[in-house]
Amino acid sequence: MAQIAQPPLPQFEVRLTAPDISTWIAGNTGIPGFTTRASSRPGPHVALLALTHGNEIAGAIALERLLRSELTPTRGKLTFGFVNMAAYERFDPRQPTLSRFVDEDINRVWDETVLDGPRRSAELDRARAIRPIVDTIDVLLDLHSMLWPSEPLMLCGSTEKGRALAAGVGLPALVVADRGHASGKRLIDYTRFAAPDTPCIANLVEAGQHWQPSTVETTLDSITGLLRHLGLADVASPPRGKPQRVAEVTTVVTAASNAFTFVQPWRGGEVVPRRNTLLAFDGATEIRTPYDNCLLVMPSLRPSRGHTAVRLARFVS
Numbered sequence: 001m002a003q004i005a006q007p008p009l010p011q012f013e014v015r016l017t018a019p020d021i022s023t024w025i026a027g028n029t030g031i032p033g034f035t036t037r038a039s040s041r042p043g044p045h046v047a048l049l050a051l052t053h054g055n056e057i058a059g060a061i062a063l064e065r066l067l068r069s070e071l072t073p074t075r076g077k078l079t080f081g082f083v084n085m086a087a088y089e090r091f092d093p094r095q096p097t098l099s100r101f102v103d104e105d106i107n108r109v110w111d112e113t114v115l116d117g118p119r120r121s122a123e124l125d126r127a128r129a130i131r132p133i134v135d136t137i138d139v140l141l142d143l144h145s146m147l148w149p150s151e152p153l154m155l156c157g158s159t160e161k162g163r164a165l166a167a168g169v170g171l172p173a174l175v176v177a178d179r180g181h182a183s184g185k186r187l188i189d190y191t192r193f194a195a196p197d198t199p200c201i202a203n204l205v206e207a208g209q210h211w212q213p214s215t216v217e218t219t220l221d222s223i224t225g226l227l228r229h230l231g232l233a234d235v236a237s238p239p240r241g242k243p244q245r246v247a248e249v250t251t252v253v254t255a256a257s258n259a260f261t262f263v264q265p266w267r268g269g270e271v272v273p274r275r276n277t278l279l280a281f282d283g284a285t286e287i288r289t290p291y292d293n294c295l296l297v298m299p300s301l302r303p304s305r306g307h308t309a310v311r312l313a314r315f316v317s
Helices: 057-068 122-134 160-169 213-230
Strands: 034-038 045-050 077-082 139-146 153-155 174-177 201-209 245-254 260-262 278-282 285-288 294-297 308-316
Touching: 045 057, 045 213, 057 077, 057 139, 057 201, 057 213, 077 122, 139 213, 160 174, 160 201, 160 213, 174 308, 201 213, 245 294, 260 308, 278 308
Parallel strands: 045 077, 045 139, 139 201, 153 174, 174 245
Antiparallel strands: 034 077, 153 201, 245 308, 260 278, 278 285, 294 308
């Protein structure tokens, strides 16, 4: 069967304005970009992190809005963090895909052997700088968005505590349990959060497509759900749509070549009804669904070699 030619990269509409976070760069924790507000009542240390990727500005808009509203927890501590500010400084709405990172993806370096090793990069230096505060966090919500069209989802890692947190937050409606990427560990895969025998938890919200107003609202709703669930703020329950469904990733499809091509522009959250449906070509290798009702998780329609092209998942009870 002939391969499908790669279509040209589309022009992405930027319908959001990058927020001015200059007021919050100094922070109050000794780590630039990190501000902690504390209650006099005991409770967990909860963190909301944005700009893990410098062009994912919806999370930054949400955090800047909450900081400006002087949100303070009713118990415990609440930390607001802007992670990759160096990449964010490069954000240009005319070329919005070019400021994801400076040297490498900071969400692939959270392996202790990498963090403690000799290698240097802008992102590794920043990860090492914020690691001391990360090592004090009990519950973390990492705020992301997506380049390609997809249903919002919560990534809960592979632990039961991650699934329980997603259920407590209550939205988005799709929860995906996975083990991460071949190219490196995400922050939610950091041992403090990913080890099943620790009480600390980190989940990641993919709130919708980059640069769309609805993504900001989904981000804020997820934050509200977290604060309500943990009793950190007197907030009304966020609006809920469909009941949550949980899917487990069984296969992470990593591009083995730079000739990886999907046979059609699949949308994330799409369920392919039939086993053995052709999804893509990786060079001459066919990528097909391994079972009926296969969920496509965040297909990257232009994957490069060594990076995740799509995750394949099945729904669980």
